[in-house]
Amino acid sequence: MKKDSYAGTPAATSGLSEQFRAARYSLSGHGKREIGVLQQAMAEIDAQTASDMYGNGPVINDFEHKMAQELGMPAAVFFPSGTMAQQIALRIWCDHQGSRKVAYHPLCHLEIHEQDGLRELHHLEPQLIAERDRVITLEDVQKMDPTTACLLLELPQREIGGQLPAFEELEQISAYCRKQRIRLHLDGARLFEILPYYEKTAAEVCALFDSVYISFYKGIGGVAGAILAGPEGFAAESKVWKRRHGGDLISLYPYIISSDYYYEQRKGRMKEYYEGAVELAGYFRACRGITVYPSVPVSNMFHVHFDLSREQAEHLLAEVTEATGVGFALALRNNEQGGSYYEVSIGDNYLHVPKEKLQKAFTMLAERCSAAG
Structure with a gap:
């Protein structure tokens, strides 16, 4: 029985991955998964709390x-x-x-x-x-x-x-x-x-x-x-x-404490993440050769499909990221239609992207997509 994912295997080109990691802003997630995530959650916990x-x-x-x-x-x-x-x-x-x-x-x-x-x-x-x-x-x-x-x-x-x-x-x-x-x-x-x-x-x-x-x-x-x-x-x-x-x-306390901490931090932001996904999907839909799936998101996540091959789309996104400082994706996957795609999951990062930066990035993306099409 075939065990691959819906649309191909991930394979990053160095250009896109490097530009994404260096970008000042990111459209997805909450931030890098670093040790600081745990340190922040533990900061207010009494060191004498029993495990x-x-x-x-x-x-x-x-x-x-x-x-x-x-x-x-x-x-x-x-x-x-x-x-x-x-x-x-x-x-x-x-x-x-x-x-x-x-x-x-x-x-x-x-x-x-x-x-x-x-x-x-x-x-x-x-x-x-x-x-x-x-x-x-x-x-x-x-x-x-x-x-x-x-x-x-x-x-x-x-x-x-x-x-x-x-x-x-x-x-x-x-x-x-x-x-x-x-x-x-x-x-x-x-x-x-x-x-x-x-x-x-x-x-x-x-x-x-x-x-x-x-x-x-x-x-x-x-x-x-x-x-x-x-x-x-x-x-x-x-x-x-x-x-x-x-x-x-x-002991599971590092996982439990961080789970509880970030649950309290973010449970009230889910509507903002959802509304951000709907907004961001609209920006993508305005670009030639890009399809959002589902067309209007029903949660904080959606998929972005390009008519371009993975290599072409990654090169295009790397250019836009380098020029604007807005990171789109670390890597793309092949899809079943001969194009490529990646997953967007809205979190705290999107809420911190200045609107003028967002609009500049998508103006450039739309121009690049039209030229590529």
């Missing part, structure tokens, strides 16, 4: 309780990685249901980025539903094998530009799964980023699911870490599996 020990202690227990409340779930467990958390979630639901079958999108993280971990470690049988270039629909779910133990939905669907189903369709999928006694798990790595579009709270979205995973290093920008939330019994079982997977490190 967590093998999954216990106020540092971890209080944060787990806090996130369970935020998600409207009975219980939550902190994990060092989402890969570990999600494989464990699907294993638990399969054991409960007496079936090895799980279902998810063909471009699900478990399918294309985890080296067959679900199959090799847990001997589960993934069923791929829906087409690669669109989200899962109610009709797709209704056509699933009725013996499926658990359906995983990723919101937003990263590999296709962060697309989302309508909330009403989510409600219908949830109702169908409950009627058919199929467990519904949320890959909510970017859950907080979709709330402005849905105009819902995290708890309102999670109420449609039996379990949920969220990440703290993506849109939140922490060092690492994840939360897996669900019923009390489910959470208790997940702690056993976390120990089996070697995830019960003697």
Whole structure:
């Protein structure tokens, strides 16, 4: 089975990567992932605060309780990685249901980025539903094998530009799964980023699911870490599996403290990130030979596709970055149409780009695109 990502393999040209790293401003992310990210989070922590020990202690227990409340779930467990958390979630639901079958999108993280971990470690049988270039629909779910133990939905669907189903369709999928006694798990790595579009709270979205995973290093920008939330019994079982997977490190406090710190810093900015994505997509759409996917973003992320080859587009972006000091991307990927693309994920960086700098960069980009076309 093919395990590559949606549209090619990353390969940076030195010109673009060097110009991007040297740029004063960046259109994506929160900033460089440096040790300072942890130092900033730890700055106000009392040095005498007790560490967590093998999954216990106020540092971890209080944060787990806090996130369970935020998600409207009975219980939550902190994990060092989402890969570990999600494989464990699907294993638990399969054991409960007496079936090895799980279902998810063909471009699900478990399918294309985890080296067959679900199959090799847990001997589960993934069923791929829906087409690669669109989200899962109610009709797709209704056509699933009725013996499926658990359906995983990723919101937003990263590999296709962060697309989302309508909330009403989510409600219908949830109702169908409950009627058919199929467990519904949320890959909510970017859950907080979709709330402005849905105009819902995290708890309102999670109420449609039996379990949920969220990440703290993506849109939140922490060092690492994840939360897996669900019923009390489910959470208790997940702690056993976390120990089996070697995830019960003697201490996880650097991850927990940074997760909590940046969650509090950024949870109130998600609407700004979303609005920034909509604005930035408009700038790209005005350039000849560039397509934004989805055309109007539904979260803080989207994909930018060029009609140009990867080498041509990278050279063009490197020129614009060098001339304006505005960094677009570190590297591009090939897409399936013979062009190239990259992913934009709006964070604090975009909010700090002066409008005149942004407009100058896109004026130049539009000129270069027209000349190249």
